[in-house]
Structures are given as C-alpha cells and as structure tokens.
Amino acid sequence: MSAEAAGAPALTLVSHALCPYVQRVAIVLHEKGLAFERRTIDLAHKPDWFLAISPLGKTPVLQVRGQSLFESAVICEYLDEVAMPMLHPQDPLQRARHRAWMEFGSTVLNTIGAFYAAPDEATLQARAQDLRSRFAQVEEALGPRSAPGPYFAGADFGMVDVVFGPVFRYFDVIDTLPGVDDLGLWQGLPRVLHWRAALAARASVQQAVRADYAEGLRVFLRARNSALSRRMEAVAV
Incomplete structure (x- = not known):
C-alpha cells in the first residue's frame, strides 16, 4: 500500500x-x-x-x-x-485491452437487466439468446491462453475479474429459477464456467455483498412484473 x-x-x-x-x-x-x-x-x-x-x-x-x-x-x-497490489497489467496494450473488456462487462450487465425485465416469454427467450451470445464472446476471449490460471489474465486476479464477479453472481440466483436450464445460457462454455467458479470462490468477491444478497435479489426479481417474475410466482403457488 x-x-x-x-x-x-x-x-x-x-x-x-x-x-x-x-x-x-x-x-x-x-x-x-x-x-x-x-x-x-x-x-x-x-x-x-x-x-x-x-x-x-x-x-x-x-x-x-x-x-x-x-x-x-x-x-x-x-x-x-x-494502493497495491495493482489490478491492471503493466503493459499499456494489455491494460487497454483489459479496459475494453471491462466495458464489455458493463454491456453484459445491461443485457442481464433486459433479460430479467423481459415482459413476455418470447422476449425472455430472445434476451436469453443475447446473453448466450455475449458469454460465447467471453469464451473466445478466455482461450486458448498461454498463461495458465483461473482468471481472465491467467494466474493474476485483475480488473476484468472485478467486473465479472458481480455479473456471474446474478446467476447464482437466476440459475435456480424454473425453466432457466432450458434457456441454454451456459451450454458449450466450459472456460466461462471455470472462470465463474473461480470468481465465486474468491474471498473479495464473496465479501462484496451482504449475507442476505440472494434473498434480496429474489425479492427484486419477483417485483419486476416480468416473464421471469411470473415464473417465480407460478412456483411459489
């Protein structure tokens, strides 16, 4: 520091x-x-x-x-x-590349918002495909890589990991909702799933939310009056 x-x-x-x-x-x-x-x-x-x-x-x-x-x-x-440790690469080109993928992560968050706010099943399916396409782009960016390791840049945890930890956290709840498995969000994305698991296990990612985060997100999703919230209501009944 x-x-x-x-x-x-x-x-x-x-x-x-x-x-x-x-x-x-x-x-x-x-x-x-x-x-x-x-x-x-x-x-x-x-x-x-x-x-x-x-x-x-x-x-x-x-x-x-x-x-x-x-x-x-x-x-x-x-x-x-x-403050140390530095979370950006030292190399200017790699640092710029990482900043670009941070912006990409913000676009994924917007896509997640459109997904959980989808007003009907057809739109929900379409937004799920949008998400799947974004994650397929991430899969391509993750490999093959010369540097072994569980994070975006290999062994070193960095700012792109900081951005995607909260992205993946949504799905710790969303993946448990009825019928989400049928949407195929993670099909054929082994590197993304490996990265997601590594981020979920990181202490800093775990500590970034309160213990009641998952229940708070469920309450938030139920209140959207969306296709996803109606699925949740059907199961609750």
Missing part, C-alpha cells in the same frame, strides 16, 4: 445492496486490504445528502478526504493508483 493510501482517513462506500457497480468497488477495496465503512441507501427514496454528493444520483460513491468520487470505473482507477 502506498504512503498516500496508508495515511488516508477511513473510506466510506455509499452503496445500494444489489448494485453490481458497488460490488466492483467493494471487491477492489478488499483486494487492496483497505478499511472502509459501508453506508447503504434506498435508490427508490434517495436522501438529499446523497443527491448532493452523487451528481448522477447513482451508486457507488466513495467518500475520501472529505471529497466524493462517483462512477465505479473512476473509483476503481483511483484505488489502483494509490
């Missing part, structure tokens, strides 16, 4: 319990061993103090030295500059 980071006052991560972008920052903080407090808000009822520090009205916000940083990518870049 740098002297700058070591001498910094306590950090506060302003969070929403389910936000995958908050999880990114929490994972980086855990990876770097930085102590922080968590302040959780309800985004449906944003307090005035939060709107004063988050110009876009979104989480996460990291409060440090009396200043507030917003946007997860910016926060993660800041933390990588001030």
Whole structure:
C-alpha cells in the first residue's frame, strides 16, 4: 500500500445492496486490504445528502478526504493508483485491452437487466439468446491462453475479474429459477464456467455483498412484473 493510501482517513462506500457497480468497488477495496465503512441507501427514496454528493444520483460513491468520487470505473482507477497490489497489467496494450473488456462487462450487465425485465416469454427467450451470445464472446476471449490460471489474465486476479464477479453472481440466483436450464445460457462454455467458479470462490468477491444478497435479489426479481417474475410466482403457488 502506498504512503498516500496508508495515511488516508477511513473510506466510506455509499452503496445500494444489489448494485453490481458497488460490488466492483467493494471487491477492489478488499483486494487492496483497505478499511472502509459501508453506508447503504434506498435508490427508490434517495436522501438529499446523497443527491448532493452523487451528481448522477447513482451508486457507488466513495467518500475520501472529505471529497466524493462517483462512477465505479473512476473509483476503481483511483484505488489502483494509490494502493497495491495493482489490478491492471503493466503493459499499456494489455491494460487497454483489459479496459475494453471491462466495458464489455458493463454491456453484459445491461443485457442481464433486459433479460430479467423481459415482459413476455418470447422476449425472455430472445434476451436469453443475447446473453448466450455475449458469454460465447467471453469464451473466445478466455482461450486458448498461454498463461495458465483461473482468471481472465491467467494466474493474476485483475480488473476484468472485478467486473465479472458481480455479473456471474446474478446467476447464482437466476440459475435456480424454473425453466432457466432450458434457456441454454451456459451450454458449450466450459472456460466461462471455470472462470465463474473461480470468481465465486474468491474471498473479495464473496465479501462484496451482504449475507442476505440472494434473498434480496429474489425479492427484486419477483417485483419486476416480468416473464421471469411470473415464473417465480407460478412456483411459489
């Protein structure tokens, strides 16, 4: 850890319990061993103090030295500059490539949102195919690789792993829902599944959410009035 980071006052991560972008920052903080407090808000009822520090009205916000940083990518870049271990590659070309795949991970999150919000079964099937196509692209990017290891870059855990830990976490719940196996999201994607398992086992990824995350996500999904929530309601009955 740098002297700058070591001498910094306590950090506060302003969070929403389910936000995958908050999880990114929490994972980086855990990876770097930085102590922080968590302040959780309800985004449906944003307090005035939060709107004063988050110009876009979104989480996460990291409060440090009396200043507030917003946007997860910016926060993660800041933390990588001030504290070890580095989570970006040293090589500029590889670092740029990893940043591109981080952006790809954000696109996958948007696709997940369209999937769980699909209003009917036909749209749900179509969005599932969109997801499957995205994961097939990730499968291609993962291999074959010269560097052995369970993570995106091989043996070294990095920022692309930070981004995809929260992506895969959705499916720890979604995969248990009725009929999801029939959608074929993971068929023929052994490298993706191996990566997913490695990230799920990583302590920083596990610690990025509260113990009640899975139940909170189930409640959130049931409330969507979507094809997926109707499947959940049918099983509950």
